[in-house]
Amino acid sequence: MLLTESAVSTVSTAPIPGTSPVVRQNPGHLRLLEAESIQIMREVASEFERPVMLYSIGKDSSVMLRLAQKAFYPGPIPFPLLHIDTGFKFREMLEFRDNMAKEVGAELHVWRNEPAIAAGTNPIKLDTKRCCALLKTQALLDALKHYNFDAAFGGARRDEEKSRAKERIYSFRDAAGQWDPKNQRPELWNLYNARVHPGESIRVFPLSNWTEMDVWQYIHEENIPIVDLYYAKERPMYVRGDVLMPIEQEFVRLPGEEPQMVKSRLRSLGCSPCTGAIRSEADTMPKIIAELLSFRSSERANRVIDHDQEGSMEIKKREGYF
Amino acid sequence: MASLITEQNQLQKDTASVFSIEKFLEQERGKDLLRFSTAGSVDDGKSTLIGRLLYDTRSVYDDHVKSIEGKGTAGAGVLDFALLTDGLRAEREQGITIDVAYRYFSTERRKFIIADTPGHEQYTRNMATGASTADAAIVLVDARKGVLIQSRRHAYIASLLGVRHVIVAVNKMDLVAYSEEVFQKIQQDFEAFLKAANADGRPVELYFLPVSALLGVNVAKRSPEATPWYTGPSLLELLEALPSVEDTSGAAFRFPVQRVVRPDQHFRGFAGQIASGSIHAGDAVTVLPSGRKSKVERIVTYDGDLKEAHAPFSVTLTLEDEVDISRGDLLVRSGDEAQLSRRFAASLVWMDAQALDPTRLYLLKHTSHTVPVRELSVRHRVDVGTLEEFSADTLQMNEIGVLEVETRRPIALDRYAEVRVTGAFVLIDARTNATVAAGMVREIHKDEPHASKQGPVTAAQRAERWGHEGEVVELNAPAEVADALEHALFDLGAVTVRALQRAPAMNAALASSGILVLVHHESEAPAHLKIGEGPALEIATDDINAAVEEILKQLRGHKILQ
Ligand SMILES: Nc1nc2c(ncn2[C@@H]2O[C@H](COP(=O)(O)OP(=O)(O)O)[C@@H](O)[C@H]2O)c(=O)[nH]1
Ligand SMILES: [Mg+2]
Numbered sequence: 001m002l003l004t005e006s007a008v009s010t011v012s013t014a015p016i017p018g019t020s021p022v023v024r025q026n027p028g029h030l031r032l033l034e035a036e037s038i039q040i041m042r043e044v045a046s047e048f049e050r051p052v053m054l055y056s057i058g059k060d061s062s063v064m065l066r067l068a069q070k071a072f073y074p075g076p077i078p079f080p081l082l083h084i085d086t087g088f089k090f091r092e093m094l095e096f097r098d099n100m101a102k103e104v105g106a107e108l109h110v111w112r113n114e115p116a117i118a119a120g121t122n123p124i125k126l127d128t129k130r131c132c133a134l135l136k137t138q139a140l141l142d143a144l145k146h147y148n149f150d151a152a153f154g155g156a157r158r159d160e161e162k163s164r165a166k167e168r169i170y171s172f173r174d175a176a177g178q179w180d181p182k183n184q185r186p187e188l189w190n191l192y193n194a195r196v197h198p199g200e201s202i203r204v205f206p207l208s209n210w211t212e213m214d215v216w217q218y219i220h221e222e223n224i225p226i227v228d229l230y231y232a233k234e235r236p237m238y239v240r241g242d243v244l245m246p247i248e249q250e251f252v253r254l255p256g257e258e259p260q261m262v263k264s265r266l267r268s269l270g271c272s273p274c275t276g277a278i279r280s281e282a283d284t285m286p287k288i289i290a291e292l293l294s295f296r297s298s299e300r301a302n303r304v305i306d307h308d309q310e311g312s313m314e315i316k317k318r319e320g321y322f
Numbered sequence: 323m324a325s326l327i328t329e330q331n332q333l334q335k336d337t338a339s340v341f342s343i344e345k346f347l348e349q350e351r352g353k354d355l356l357r358f359s360t361a362g363s364v365d366d367g368k369s370t371l372i373g374r375l376l377y378d379t380r381s382v383y384d385d386h387v388k389s390i391e392g393k394g395t396a397g398a399g400v401l402d403f404a405l406l407t408d409g410l411r412a413e414r415e416q417g418i419t420i421d422v423a424y425r426y427f428s429t430e431r432r433k434f435i436i437a438d439t440p441g442h443e444q445y446t447r448n449m450a451t452g453a454s455t456a457d458a459a460i461v462l463v464d465a466r467k468g469v470l471i472q473s474r475r476h477a478y479i480a481s482l483l484g485v486r487h488v489i490v491a492v493n494k495m496d497l498v499a500y501s502e503e504v505f506q507k508i509q510q511d512f513e514a515f516l517k518a519a520n521a522d523g524r525p526v527e528l529y530f531l532p533v534s535a536l537l538g539v540n541v542a543k544r545s546p547e548a549t550p551w552y553t554g555p556s557l558l559e560l561l562e563a564l565p566s567v568e569d570t571s572g573a574a575f576r577f578p579v580q581r582v583v584r585p586d587q588h589f590r591g592f593a594g595q596i597a598s599g600s601i602h603a604g605d606a607v608t609v610l611p612s613g614r615k616s617k618v619e620r621i622v623t624y625d626g627d628l629k630e631a632h633a634p635f636s637v638t639l640t641l642e643d644e645v646d647i648s649r650g651d652l653l654v655r656s657g658d659e660a661q662l663s664r665r666f667a668a669s670l671v672w673m674d675a676q677a678l679d680p681t682r683l684y685l686l687k688h689t690s691h692t693v694p695v696r697e698l699s700v701r702h703r704v705d706v707g708t709l710e711e712f713s714a715d716t717l718q719m720n721e722i723g724v725l726e727v728e729t730r731r732p733i734a735l736d737r738y739a740e741v742r743v744t745g746a747f748v749l750i751d752a753r754t755n756a757t758v759a760a761g762m763v764r765e766i767h768k769d770e771p772h773a774s775k776q777g778p779v780t781a782a783q784r785a786e787r788w789g790h791e792g793e794v795v796e797l798n799a800p801a802e803v804a805d806a807l808e809h810a811l812f813d814l815g816a817v818t819v820r821a822l823q824r825a826p827a828m829n830a831a832l833a834s835s836g837i838l839v840l841v842h843h844e845s846e847a848p849a850h851l852k853i854g855e856g857p858a859l860e861i862a863t864d865d866i867n868a869a870v871e872e873i874l875k876q877l878r879g880h881k882i883l884q
Contacts, residue, residue, distance in 0.1 A: 042636070076585065
């Protein structure tokens with residue numbers, strides 16, 4: 001433990017330190033986040049045998065896709081995309097998905113839990129929890145197994161929810177695809193442990209350090225195409241107090257209920273029966289960002305899914321959800 | 323006419339609101355990023371402090387605040403801010419922070435990433451994790467308790483992990499009547515300790531602040547009414563003013579190659595993130611470990627070529643010459659090279675429940691490559707609270723020590739104190755795949771010239787010549803598989819002996835001198851393979867050739883064969 005006197009300097013009651021001129025021009029936080037995400041994607045593509053990118057069509061996936069284009073430019077994206085289709089996605093989403101896959105030249109796999117869909121699974125017949133378990137979690141686990149993917153990118157961010165805040169960038173899943181928060185690998189610097197035994201896998205979250213605001217700003221700066229549902233437009237909705245219910249599925253309709261045209265948009269994209277719209281005038285990207293600044297509730301507050309139970313996201317993740 | 327005017331008014335109003343958002347976006351473009359970690363003993367108020375920072379910067383949504391109203395331990399009418407950050411059920415149940423949690427907030431000047439780490443001794447590894455990417459660390463001290471052994475541990479780990487700015491927040495000042503004396507005493511104790519603790523001669527800047535996390539004193543705003551004797555910045559002001567992304571433009575250029583990008587015959591680029599320094603098109607570079615030289619032709623990005631790029635940006639470089647480069651190589655500026663060696667001394671934080679065991683195979687992951695470790699020997703263990711050094715031959719979970727490391731292949735290194743990325747590594751247990759340790763290079767030894775003609779021929783020299791390590795390989799399989807494997811190894815030039823019966827001591831001695839010892843037990847397919855002390859691996863095929871291929875692949879995966 002050698003130490004020279006000068007190695008420690010103390011500024012306790014001095015004026016604000018660090019006001020010395022910054023030598024280099026500040027590149028901006030989005031560029032720093034971008035650099036980090038690209039490093040992660042390149043590691044995954046190089047260290048795993050069969051990686052895949054979960055593509056959910058939402059804004060986070062859109063950012064992820066652009067980052068993948070950047071990471072491997074001028075080469076193609078070296079892994080396929082996988083969409084878990086619950087059968088309840090908005091029509092605009094599916095069209096958009098197919099166009100995007102074509103545009104970036106990536107292979108697209110779509111997976112549905114057909115038996116559950118055929119059995120008429122929906123969040124009203126079952127509760128939202130069991131519906132998600134079948135149409136999302138089970139479908140995802142089946143798809144990963146079917147294609148033998150050993151790593152899967154997801155667009156989840158740590159700012160979304162409290163149990164996500166503890167998620168690693170490389171989230172280790174056992175052979176059943178399950179997450180054990182107490183058994184996660186330490187993650188230091190940008191050194192990620194990609195070693196898995198057969199059957200085990202890693203979920204990778206390259207957007208971990210992005211916030212909702214970062215994502216929107218990046219979409220704006222980079223001109224990234226997003227589904228039209230994010231922009232405010234006159235749309236038919238079932239109006240239930242503060243809740244605007246898209247009319248996409250007939251079974252959500254209450255007896256005697258008639259749709260009304262409301263200028264509205266979706267803040268996050270999910271399954272239509274569980275995603276409420278918000279009243280909004282934001283029909284351009286700057287307006288969406290301005291609107292976001294005025295929000296006082298989180299994007300997930302518009303989803304039915306997190307409300308079931310305190311810690312429900314943690315439970316779903318343990319079961320194998322993203 | 324009238325309607326036209328209204329329309330125009332409407333248009334102007336719209337552009338006015340869009341214009342102000344453009345101003346906001348402009349401001350956002352100028353924002354930078356500061357990463358800091360926090361550590362403190364249980365109940366020092368760390369979660370409260372972070373909750374407070376988030377709350378005061380309006381970074382928590384109403385539904386989150388609502389979800390914690392009336393809950394927690396802070397007492398009636400006072401929000402328990404800790405509940406905003408403790409996310410796991412076990413944490414809420416026990417009221418403590420267990421794992422590293424990442425939090426985000428933003429001011430007009432800066433985006434902040436907080437790594438909130440737990441304070442118990444048994445979570446030293448989580449603290450190290452949080453500190454590894456931090457530009458600054460906040461160490462919490464309970465004003466009533468003074469500088470405890472845990473506070474010292476936090477400060478020591480921060481300095482060991484190369485955190486430049488250590489902020490000591492003396493919390494719960496409201497419970498000591500905002501006493502300047504108490505504050506000064508803590509400051510003195512702390513300075514004395516950290517001076518003694520500075521592990522690697524890397525300069526640490528220390529700052530002291532008197533705060534009350536619960537009441538928000540000196541957190542977002544200065545509170546002269548509570549602490550008139552304190553004239554420094556509030557915590558948030560300090561965080562906004564610290565220099566962020568370390569200025570490494572003057573530092574050595576280091577570029578670990580992550581991937582070779584080769585979409586067609588005409589393009590061959592090397593993708594990576596600049597770890598330190600900067601590079602211009604035309605600069606002369608050297609490839610390590612090969613030592614080949616070339617010049618940077620282009621700096622390619624999706625958004626167009628760059629003339630110059632610097633850390634920490636992710637780019638793709640093309641070179642003027644056809645040089646053989648692959649993942650794991652390091653590009654450096656010619657004349658300012660990293661040191662190539664197999665042998666170095668490092669500080670290690672042991673993070674696995676299974677203690678360091680020199681007979682196990684560990685893989686060392688460093689930049690974008692992974693090399694097997696040949697030898698690990700503990701020089702001493704450090705008691706982090708007292709800074710005493712003890713001789714030791716192992717490290718238990720959460721212990722810190724200095725070790726001598728030898729890898730099986732030379733790697734391009736810098737001292738951690740000089741370049742964080744090329745001086746940092748993790749160890750992975752080859753059998754369990756667990757990340758078992760974090761390491762920081764302290765001293766790089768001269769690589770032993772393996773051509774040395776003095777003394778007996780070493781295992782290292784044999785490994786170099788023969789292209790494989792010595793190991794005992796047990797195979798339960800039909801005789802045809804064992805024979806085919808032996809022939810395949812023979813064809814590869816591997817020095818293999820077939821041990822007809824189990825003679826562990828003899829086999830181990832042969833293996834330690836560099837020979838592959840094949841122990842065969844007759845059995846039905848599928849074959850089972852055991853490499854050294856590793857688990858039995860099933861070779862799930864009936865086909866002899868496929869089985870041999872799989873076994874060779876396993877031997878390569880375990881870094882036995884090169
Ligand atoms: N009086 C007072 N109490 C505080 C202060 N900061 C935290 N506390 C209380 O100390 C307890 C522990 O706080 P917590 O944030 O959970 O500590 P942690 O274990 O370090 O995360 C809680 O009851 C807090 O309300 C403070 O500045 N003043
Ligand atoms: Mg806490």
